[in-house]
Amino acid sequence: QKEVEQDPxxxxxxxxxxVSLNCTYSNSAFQxxxxxxxxxxxxxxxxxxxxxxxxxxxxxxxAQVDKSxxxxxxxxxxxxPSDSATYLCAMxxxxxxxxxxxxxxxxxxx
Amino acid sequence: xxxxxQSPKYLFRKEGQNVTLSCEQxxxxxAMYWYRQDPGQGLRLIYYSQIVNDFQKGDIAEGYSVxxxxxxxxxxxxxxxxxxxxxxxxxASSIFVRSGRTGRIGxxxxxxxxxxxxxxx
Numbered sequence: 001q002k003e004v005e006q007d008p009x010x011x012x013x014x015x016x017x018x019v020s021l022n023c024t025y026s027n028s029a030f031q032x033x034x035x036x037x038x039x040x041x042x043x044x045x046x047x048x049x050x051x052x053x054x055x056x057x058x059x060x061x062x063a064q065v066d067k068s069x070x071x072x073x074x075x076x077x078x079x080x081p082s083d084s085a086t087y088l089c090a091m092x093x094x095x096x097x098x099x100x101x102x103x104x105x106x107x108x109x110x
Numbered sequence: 111x112x113x114x115x116q117s118p119k120y121l122f123r124k125e126g127q128n129v130t131l132s133c134e135q136x137x138x139x140x141a142m143y144w145y146r147q148d149p150g151q152g153l154r155l156i157y158y159s160q161i162v163n164d165f166q167k168g169d170i171a172e173g174y175s176v177x178x179x180x181x182x183x184x185x186x187x188x189x190x191x192x193x194x195x196x197x198x199x200x201x202a203s204s205i206f207v208r209s210g211r212t213g214r215i216g217x218x219x220x221x222x223x224x225x226x227x228x229x230x231x
Contacts, residue, residue, distance in 0.1 A: 008150060034219050043116075043200050043222035044153075088152070097168070098220060100145075100152035 003027055006089055006101030015110050019076040023089035023101045026070065030091040030099075033065050035074045038086045038103065047087075048074065079108045113137065116201050116223035122231050123188070123195065131186045131226045133201030142184035143202040143220060146170060153200065159184055188228060199226045 006023045013019055021035075032051055036044035048063040050056045050072075056063045062075040072091070076083055089101040114135045123129045133142065141160045145153040155168030159178040173192025178184055188195045202220035 004152065006152075032219075036222075041198075041225070041227070043114075043202075043224045046219050046221065049219050097155055097158065102150055102152045 003099050004089065004091060004101040006104055008102055008104060010105040010107060012107045012109060013079055015079060015081060015108055017079050017108075019074075019079050019083070019106060019108075021074040021076075021087050021089075021104050021106070023072050023091075024070055025072075025091060025099075027091075027093070027099075028067075028070065029093045031094055032092045033063070033072050034090040034098070035061075035063055036088040036090060036100075037083075038088060040085075044088055081108050081110050084108050114201055114203055114221060114223035116199075116226050118226060119224070121226055121228045123228060124231060126190045128187055128189050129228065131188065131199055131201075131228070133184045133186065133223060135182050135184075135201075135203045135223075137203055137221065138181070139203035139205050139221070140181070141204045142178070143204075144168075144174070144176065144184070144186045145200045145202065147198040147200060147225075156186065156199075195228055196230050197228060199228060 004025045035048040037047050038044040050063045050065050053065045053067045060077045064073040084107045086103040086105050088103045090098050092098045117132045143158040144156040147153050154170050156174050157168050157176040159165035162178055162181050165176050165178050173189055175187045201223040204220045
């Protein structure tokens, strides 16, 4: 079993839809959870960084962590064509390297 | 502006050649990383360096070498021993922070460069 699993998609939604992106993990020692957005042929950029279980909101983006279920989600409200990208989840223990998921490809159709 | 600069953006290598990918940061970050990204796979760690003149192997270090002579620079050499070098290479950096309570050191999230796409011809 991989440490971090993520549905690769592709996921296609109409503009304005609510998008839900998810990752599961197996290592209960993970404490820090990140979401990155990667446009084609570009480096990833950090979107959200969370530590505890629960929700963290930043504009149209909400990151949710459920440590008891080993499950994290990223919600995008009022999705825009500019949100079309690959979304990578990532996580780490306190003092170890970051483990990345394979990414979910998202297309928002105007 | 502060950031991480990778060059070149595209690189072509002939079989049997060594090539060096450049990574420079002006963020004054302690730690630097090299990742490889292949289609359908997560980023895989090649090498990382927490401090000048020190570096450690990541998960897929075979066929690669690095140096860290300056804080702001962390070049990656893809040697002829790397059997499947065609990939997208990403450099990243992060800051180490010391926990006041425990004294232990950990790193923050990584910031990425724009990548170098290496193709073997």
